[in-house]
Amino acid sequence: MLFLFQDPVGDDQGLAYRYPRAALFQEAGEGYADLLALAGEEREGRLVLKVRLSRYPNPLEGPLGFSLATVALWLDTGEGGEEALLPGLSTPPDQGFEVAYILTGFGGEKRTPTGERTPARVWREGEWVAVDTGIPPGPYGYYGAVGLFDPFAPWYLRPTSPEGGPWTLGAPPGSPPVVDLLAEAPLDQVKAYQTGILKPLRPKGFALKRESLLAFALGGASLLLAFLLRRP
The missing domain is CATH 1.20.5 (Single alpha-helices involved in coiled-coils or other helix-helix interfaces)
Known part of the structure; x- marks a missing residue:
């Protein structure tokens, strides 16, 4: 294993976000959008990233064994890069991303800052969700976030609104559409939500x-x- 980042347990509430009120989400319980860890491995010269969530309910019958969460990963692999990760969430200056990966229970996508999309190979390894990045390992910076799956939304992340709703996250205006951020400590996540700036883990x-x-x-x-x- 090249690295292992662990994320605090039970911090999948954003800044007091309110989950959608539809029965689909209420019946699923808690923890299905709680990121526990991000690991990196080298396989045949390529970087494989592995994500661990707390739970994997699958009411929509996703082929990968879960269907309510969307994981977004962004990699800072070079100089410059795109600093806007999501609406309401950015990287620090000069630490933008060059490539991103979206993992859902229905497959994966590789994306570039210019909007190019290509399929990414995603699979399950026990309690882990793995993606073949197709790039060699390197001294990269990693950003990660988990939201609720929406097949029609940008980044497949269910949007937020101040009032919330049956299918919408309730959150303050301008909040990013994710309930958990990859951070080494709870205070780091809180600060990221408050400032809109997410620091990479290296x-x-x-x-x-x-x-x-x-x-x-x-x-x-x-x-x-x-x-x-x-x-x-």
């Missing part, structure tokens, strides 16, 4: 590898310089 292992490679390169350069200076 694996520390890749940073260590980059430092080791830099030290190795500098050491090699020093040896080469010493060899050249000693030559007659």
